[in-house]
């Protein structure tokens with residue numbers, strides 16, 4: 122971490138490539154961060170690196186969404202700098218109640234193995250709520266706009282920055298996963314599959330000089346963006362085709378998940394069962410809504426079957 126330096130994209134915009142990429146927008150007297158790191162320890166490392174390079178206080182954080190790997194440093198930065206926190210209304214509900222993150226993914230009151238910093242970050246309070254009509258004009262003339270990007274999470278937002286040197290950058294949150302992430306993980310979390318796909322269609326229409334997925338490398342051309350978007354869509358098609366294949370005969374959720382773990386060589390732990398299990402349920406919902414799967418309830422059991 123200490124060896125990584127912020128990459129300058131335009132006069133006032135930088136990117137710190139990390140486990141979750143961090144955006145840095147420089148105004149005259151302060152900095153704005155896009156997302157805040159994994160946890161307080163990671164935030165403290167990011168802070169040290171930023172102070173070495175900029176020596177300016179953090180005036181605000183903009184959270185693309187509320188997941189722990191994007192908002193885990195909120196508490197550290199807001200306590201140290203008393204900075205503003207911008208996000209959307211629904212994501213702010215999760216920032217204020219991190220319990221909801223693990224409760225949502227488990228679908229019930231969560232147990233200790235998923236009440237970790239991987240799923241639940243420390244609580245923070247959003248000071249400013251934004252939506253697609255919001256705009257922030259910095260003292261140096263840089264303009265920040267917001268683009269709604271739902272699908273991976275409920276009310277995720279992209280941050281589009283028009284710098285005074287006329288270079289544009291968009292921080293895309295988890296609306297698109299970098300090529301290496303797709304190859305490495307194969308099953309990406311998304312709460313609403315059809316919204317995730319619509320959001321991919323939306324972002325490939327955006328003209329920008331730099332496109333930054335939160336997990337992956339900086340994308341510098343429309344062609345590359347379209348290639349990575351296609352990889353994200355192929356990943357969805359692959360898992361959904363596999364689900365339809367195994368549901369040729371009626372199958373219960375636990376058996377579906379066991380098949381997926383075997384097919385994708387996923388290590389069986391409580392957190393993976395809960396995380397991948399939630400993702401697979403979201404795919405089942407999508408296939409059911411698109412009339413590709415039917416649900417059969419019988420003798421206290423729920424079966425899924427290809428139509």
Ligand SMILES: [Zn+2]
Pocket residue numbers: 141188190191295335336
């Ligand atoms: Zn993420």
